[in-house]
Amino acid sequence: MDRVLDTPAGSKVLLLGNEAIARGALEAGVAVATTYPGTPASEIGDALARVAKDAGIYFEYSTNEMVAAEFAMGAAASGVRAMVSMKHVGLNVAADALMTFAYTGTRGGFVLVTADDPSCHSSQNEQDNRYYALLGGIPLLEPSNPQECYEMTKEAFEISERLELPVIVRTTTRISHVRGPVTVDRIVEGVKKKEFVKDPARFVTVPAVARVRHKVLLDRLREAEELSEESTLNRTERLGTGGSVGIITSSAAFNYAMDAAVELGLSADILKLGFSHPAPKNKISQFVRDHERIVIVEELEPILENTVRAIAQHSSLQAKVIGKADDAFPRLHEFDQAIVARGLRAALSMASEAVEETPTELQELPERPPVLCAGCPHSATYFAVNKATNKKALFASDIGCYTLGMSPPYSAADFLVCMGSSVGSAGGLAKVNDKPVIAFIGDSTFFHAGIPGLINAVHNGHRFLLMILDNRTTAMTGHQPHPGSDKGPTCCDITAVSIENVVKGCGVKWLKVVDPYDVKTTVEAVKEALEQPEVSVIIARRECALIAARDAKGAITKKHYIDQEACKKCRTCVDKFQCPAISSIDKVQTIDEALCAGCGVCAQVCPYKAIKEVE
Amino acid sequence: MVDIYLVGVGGQGIITASRIIGDAAILSGRNVLLSETHGMAQRGGSVVCTARIGDVHSPLIPDGRADVILSFELLETLRALPRASMKTLVVSSTERIVPLSVSTKKLRYPSIEEITAHVERAAKSFLPIDAAKIAAESGVPMSSNIVMVGALAGTGMTGLQKGEFEKAIEMSIPRKLPENKTAFARGYEITDRAL
Numbered sequence: 001m002d003r004v005l006d007t008p009a010g011s012k013v014l015l016l017g018n019e020a021i022a023r024g025a026l027e028a029g030v031a032v033a034t035t036y037p038g039t040p041a042s043e044i045g046d047a048l049a050r051v052a053k054d055a056g057i058y059f060e061y062s063t064n065e066m067v068a069a070e071f072a073m074g075a076a077a078s079g080v081r082a083m084v085s086m087k088h089v090g091l092n093v094a095a096d097a098l099m100t101f102a103y104t105g106t107r108g109g110f111v112l113v114t115a116d117d118p119s120c121h122s123s124q125n126e127q128d129n130r131y132y133a134l135l136g137g138i139p140l141l142e143p144s145n146p147q148e149c150y151e152m153t154k155e156a157f158e159i160s161e162r163l164e165l166p167v168i169v170r171t172t173t174r175i176s177h178v179r180g181p182v183t184v185d186r187i188v189e190g191v192k193k194k195e196f197v198k199d200p201a202r203f204v205t206v207p208a209v210a211r212v213r214h215k216v217l218l219d220r221l222r223e224a225e226e227l228s229e230e231s232t233l234n235r236t237e238r239l240g241t242g243g244s245v246g247i248i249t250s251s252a253a254f255n256y257a258m259d260a261a262v263e264l265g266l267s268a269d270i271l272k273l274g275f276s277h278p279a280p281k282n283k284i285s286q287f288v289r290d291h292e293r294i295v296i297v298e299e300l301e302p303i304l305e306n307t308v309r310a311i312a313q314h315s316s317l318q319a320k321v322i323g324k325a326d327d328a329f330p331r332l333h334e335f336d337q338a339i340v341a342r343g344l345r346a347a348l349s350m351a352s353e354a355v356e357e358t359p360t361e362l363q364e365l366p367e368r369p370p371v372l373c374a375g376c377p378h379s380a381t382y383f384a385v386n387k388a389t390n391k392k393a394l395f396a397s398d399i400g401c402y403t404l405g406m407s408p409p410y411s412a413a414d415f416l417v418c419m420g421s422s423v424g425s426a427g428g429l430a431k432v433n434d435k436p437v438i439a440f441i442g443d444s445t446f447f448h449a450g451i452p453g454l455i456n457a458v459h460n461g462h463r464f465l466l467m468i469l470d471n472r473t474t475a476m477t478g479h480q481p482h483p484g485s486d487k488g489p490t491c492c493d494i495t496a497v498s499i500e501n502v503v504k505g506c507g508v509k510w511l512k513v514v515d516p517y518d519v520k521t522t523v524e525a526v527k528e529a530l531e532q533p534e535v536s537v538i539i540a541r542r543e544c545a546l547i548a549a550r551d552a553k554g555a556i557t558k559k560h561y562i563d564q565e566a567c568k569k570c571r572t573c574v575d576k577f578q579c580p581a582i583s584s585i586d587k588v589q590t591i592d593e594a595l596c597a598g599c600g601v602c603a604q605v606c607p608y609k610a611i612k613e614v615e
Numbered sequence: 616m617v618d619i620y621l622v623g624v625g626g627q628g629i630i631t632a633s634r635i636i637g638d639a640a641i642l643s644g645r646n647v648l649l650s651e652t653h654g655m656a657q658r659g660g661s662v663v664c665t666a667r668i669g670d671v672h673s674p675l676i677p678d679g680r681a682d683v684i685l686s687f688e689l690l691e692t693l694r695a696l697p698r699a700s701m702k703t704l705v706v707s708s709t710e711r712i713v714p715l716s717v718s719t720k721k722l723r724y725p726s727i728e729e730i731t732a733h734v735e736r737a738a739k740s741f742l743p744i745d746a747a748k749i750a751a752e753s754g755v756p757m758s759s760n761i762v763m764v765g766a767l768a769g770t771g772m773t774g775l776q777k778g779e780f781e782k783a784i785e786m787s788i789p790r791k792l793p794e795n796k797t798a799f800a801r802g803y804e805i806t807d808r809a810l
Contacts, residue, residue: 014637014649174675178674179637181641181646256675336673336675337675365690366717368660370658370659476658478653578715584719
């Protein structure tokens with residue numbers, strides 16, 4: 001039984017926020033769903049991939065977020081319902097398409113889900129994607145919990161079809177990755193096929209069309225504002241006896257505001273905005289009029305705050321508005337109940353909390369950051385690269401498990417900003433530096449955003465080594481397939497695209513494929529590649545160790561141990577190589593046989609041949 | 616309301632454990648919110664999940680507010696102590712997973728005596744459990760997490776019934792159900808008897 005698909009109407013079920021979004025889409029009769037995986041959005045696609053075949057919908061993991069969005073746009077413009085989901089920075093990739101799709105509008109409901117990541121739990125920035133709704137003129141829904149994820153996804157399709165506009169549903173990590181009760185309804189089979197009715201004066205955005213369509217968009221936004229005024233997603237809750245304090249909030253911040261207000265014993269009214277753009281101006285104006293002090297509680301950027309201040313100014317209201325501009329709440333990182341309680345105390349000039357003494361001073365604990373797994377082929381690659389270059393190279397890295405190579409002992413990342421940035425930035429680094437430059441990119445990331453950079457390097461004659469770390473999967477986000485995979489989600493027939501053919505097709509003259517488990521060959525390939533007068537490419541190919549272990553069902557035979565008599569305690573296996581199975585305690589290095597993945601790379605790393613296969 | 620703070624190392628089955636708690640709460644008709652760690656942090660790093668049962672809106676547990684710390688690894692037990700107060704019960708597996716920083720930075724993994732002393736100073740009581748051994752004896756070495764769920768259920772702190780936990784385990788564990796139920800029962804007995 002699959003919870004997302006098989007939970008019957010009227011039942012209450014525990015769902016992840018992301019699963020609730022998937023269920024909502026199924027109940028809305030979605031016909032087409034696409035994604036590129038990215039934390040914290042990945043489980044939306046994963047849930048749909050699992051059930052697509054049985055639910056009779058089309059689902060795909062697309063090459064990147066832009067393609068995913070454009071695919072869904074093609075379907076929705078024809079008249080069926082389509083959804084595309086991505087992490088917040090994925091929307092940067094898809095934004096080009098979205099900004100103009102707001103002009104053409106849609107015929108079938110089109111919902112774009114963006115999952116933001118305040119505190120950068122799994123991301124390179126904590127941008128606030130509510131700005132995209134403002135930038136593009138796109139209606140915005142902000143659920144606060146799994147039940148609302150489910151309800152608002154359904155509602156988003158209704159709003160989208162009614163206004164003929166795309167709708168953004170925006171979550172954050174503490175909404176997408178929260179599990180809570182969801183009471184579901186019936187799954188509806190939506191329209192799966194629809195003939196595209198030609199209308200180039202709407203859908204072909206040459207300048208003459210775009211100028212006209214921009215006005216249509218602004219007219220539709222006025223209608224959207226009317227919907228927002230009437231929407232039950234924008235509602236007031238009374239705590240205690242209400243009174244002169246009003247709190248305006250949305251998204252995850254609403255949850256913290258509720259719990260913090262109860263903790264502080266506040267009497268206040270809370271205006272919760274679930275349909276936050278276009279903001280319901282009259283509703284907000286009336287709420288401000290009804291209260292003496294207005295506190296704005298929102299994570300990240302002061303978007304609601306600025307909206308409320310503008311409405312108050314426009315309506316000549318005297319109420320005091322308190323928020324980030326008053327330093328009551330931080331603009332950095334995610335909130336929690338304690339941060340919001342502190343903010344409310346400051347905003348309402350309440351006495352600050354008595355500071356409880358911490359019971360004991362903890363000694364500094366050995367930290368435990370995420371690390372490359374035992375048997376990870378990237379570990380072997382980084383060891384070989386360091387050996388070949390003697391660490392005298394510049395490393396342009398990219399987004400994936402292999403970014404973890406930035407830490408010692410590898411220190412194999414010097415620059416990283418976004419998906420695909422390794423390839424583009426390597427050219428610039430090489431142009432103005434004398435050191436050799438090596439770009440690292442994963443297989444999925446190469447398809448996603450690496451190819452234009454490689455074409456640029458060939459065409460403009462840049463000199464660096466591109467290493468494509470091909471572990472045959474999108475590992476970090478949960479082992480989703482990518483265009484190079486020959487195995488997809490069970491729902492779809494897929495064709496594997498050859499990385500070699502793409503590289504050669506870009507015009508690269510020097511290409512080698514190596515197995516990173518073969519350290520010597522990899523070291524030699526890196527040395528030879530760096531001697532080339534132009535861009536060179538090495539594909540380091542070896543399946544992700546987690547997948548290999550899963551497919552082998554534990555049947556790993558090449559476990560290794562350290563022969564303590566042969567070991568010279570040189571620490572090469574812990575200082576130059578890194579494996580969770582190898583530890584060094586009280587100057588003795590040992591291999592934990594239970595953790596050993598049997599890759600045998602450590603045996604090649606040891607200069608004294610003290611690491612041996614278990615008989 | 617009950618706040619349970621679950622900690623351990625990526626790969627120990629902590630999300631599954633928290634989901635069982637969540638399912639059991641729903642079976643009992645209570646409200647529940649869980650927060651989980653996904654993505655990059657899971658690669659052998661410290662992992663935190665929270666389970667809040669009762670009338671609550673936000674999923675995160677502020678410092679000093681955990682009613683129970685359920686830890687799957689000893690060093691992580693220490694790391695979780697800021698969430699404890701003198702009202703907190705700490706239930707911890709005695710499993711030790713030595714982090715790479717101990718090897719590379721030549722740091723020391725604290726001894727069980729030091730850990731016990733710290734926990735006893737920061738919390739109401741400390742219940743160490745040899746979950747790995749019990750799991751192995753139950754026939755599924757991977758079921759340490761289920762032993763810990765049993766240990767949590769046995770404390771009686773969740774307000775949930777034993778049967779609700781057992782039903783929740785049936786919903787989440789597709790394979791080796793009898794062995795997992797044994798693992799749960801063994802964990803349950805230990806804390807039920809101790810408290």
